[in-house]
Amino acid sequence: MNYDDIFDNLMYFKPYINKSSIQNHLQLMSKYPDFHQVYFKNRQENDNLDTVKNVCMTLTSGLKEEKISENDLDELLFLSIEDKLFNSFLYNLENTNINFRDINSLYKVLESWGTPQENKILNGLASNPTFEKFVISGFRINGTDSIRLLLFDKELVELKEKNKDTEFAVYATLIEFDFRRNLLHIRLRDVDNIQNKSVDVRTMEGRVERTLRFISNLTPSIGYKKISYFRDSLFLLEEHVLQPKRDVAYSKLMDFQDHIDNFSALIDSNFPTQHENNVTTSNYVANTVLAIIASSLDLSQLGDVVGIKFRNQRTEDTNSFAEVAISDKAFKCISTDKLYWSNLSTLLEQRKIEFLKIGTSLDLGFVDVNLELKLGTANVKLNQSSKGNPIEGNKQPSDEKYIDFIDYLLPFIKKND
Incomplete structure (x- = not known):
């Protein structure tokens, strides 16, 4: 992927990109220490530059100058998306045949689920959907405690905020199979500004039900039960x-x-x-x-x-x-x-x-x-x-x-x- 394509694809992540959080994550990762200086230089050259556009320009520049790697960028995106998905629906895990105490077994499970061989989020924009028009764009294994799957809608969503132009963006869903707490987490953003006729896209109920259908289709399977009490x-x-x-x-x-x-x-x-x-x-x-x-x-x-x-x-x-x-x-x-x-x-x-x-x-x-x-x-x-x-x-x-x-x-x- 060339640098122009990387910049264009980063711009689709506008709902998840915030300058302060990007900078904080880079500091925690001990990467790109002059991020702010490059960002500030861009601002000096164009005082009307949009904040998110400037962040994406600065990150792309960091890749060009080899101040961050593509793997660093992927980790940064994953962290930034996690920090925006706080509308969570919880379920109890049950009836799972997965040996979650064995790391090698967990990687085999991920392979069976169709996770990408190259675990890079930006590649998900061009990947084929697996089921329910979802693309598994990335994953994380937290030891034997949990597996996190990052899903994208195959199609970009159309966002229309009041008094603003229509924009196209990624809509991400985070699924966590939390073996340590025996919980399934489905984490999303609000859907208030999504323009789409499909209830599976523009409503929270449709999105959650669609995600549950996706989970039910996974092999090996993972069972879950509503916390109805x-x-x-x-x-x-x-x-x-x-x-x-x-x-x-x-x-x-x-x-x-x-x-x-x-x-x-x-x-x-x-x-x-x-x-x-x-x-x-x-x-x-x-x-x-x-x-x-x-x-x-x-x-x-x-x-x-x-x-x-x-x-x-x-x-x-x-x-x-x-x-x-x-x-x-x-x-x-x-x-x-x-x-x-x-x-x-x-x-x-x-x-x-x-x-x-x-x-x-x-x-x-x-x-x-x-x-x-x-x-x-x-x-x-x-x-x-x-x-x-x-x-x-x-x-x-x-x-x-x-x-x-x-x-x-x-x-x-x-x-x-």
């Missing part, structure tokens, strides 16, 4: 985070408990009501009092649960329910809000959560994550542009942060297995 898992996570905060308020409630119990007994004698999951009338009254108590306490903490949505199922009909939604736009924990305490008894009675927003600091930095049951399974979305205001740490998501959060979430998923 994810609403229960979200309740366990919410309780893990917020119960310690509730305990602070509960300690202040003890002086009033006898009065609450007497009052609740009077209510029950006049208005007998059936509650679920050992929730009592006393719990409802106590939580109303707790809402007042909590408003006087300093329970504020950056991060934790900053948004929640749950239902009060009225009948066995799943379409008959009332819904409670709480979202703190200042990224304060919802335990600071009376709405949470006023509706806590309903949450404890239902023990399922439709949507949870977590904004917290983990070992690798701050993460802003939306969690919900979507398309029948666990959906984990790290938000690209967080409005949180952490005191320390980078808000931008990364592949490392994604894995860090999955490890944080995993115990609550596995408790429901």
Whole structure:
């Protein structure tokens, strides 16, 4: 491939190319130390030069000057794509006959799946599709822990953002067979700006179903199962985070408990009501009092649960329910809000959560994550542009942060297995 073709092909990766992330990855790889100088020189020569175009020019120049190799460029692209695919659908792995503890066996599996002999992403633009109009453009083996497959749509997608010209770009899907965590990850970008008549291309549901069909066609096969109990898992996570905060308020409630119990007994004698999951009338009254108590306490903490949505199922009909939604736009924990305490008894009675927003600091930095049951399974979305205001740490998501959060979430998923 000549240098003009390399530049043209790099431009199709515009949705995944960001100057700061490219520069950071190059630094971590200890490659192309004068990237910024070459980039800056291009800018001086043309002040109107588009940022992504300049990055692609600078990388192509690096290849010409042998400051980076084609293998370096491939690794850089793989890392850059990983750092943009944060809308993830999770499944449990099961019924696999692959010997994932043997590296040689894993390479034979990849060969059977039709992975390219030359593991270079740019070559994928000219490769033939394997199944469901997908091209396996690259792969990574992480020891015996996991296999990652990078898929492209055979056809470039047409993107149209408001007040911008139509552009053609690569649409990438990352599949990870995560043997260590016993999970299948399907990681994608949003599809809001895609212009296409096919639901398999322009909708998230179509893309996920198409990817699952691709996986089901692989030989040797890998089995998977939806994490259909994810609403229960979200309740366990919410309780893990917020119960310690509730305990602070509960300690202040003890002086009033006898009065609450007497009052609740009077209510029950006049208005007998059936509650679920050992929730009592006393719990409802106590939580109303707790809402007042909590408003006087300093329970504020950056991060934790900053948004929640749950239902009060009225009948066995799943379409008959009332819904409670709480979202703190200042990224304060919802335990600071009376709405949470006023509706806590309903949450404890239902023990399922439709949507949870977590904004917290983990070992690798701050993460802003939306969690919900979507398309029948666990959906984990790290938000690209967080409005949180952490005191320390980078808000931008990364592949490392994604894995860090999955490890944080995993115990609550596995408790429901």
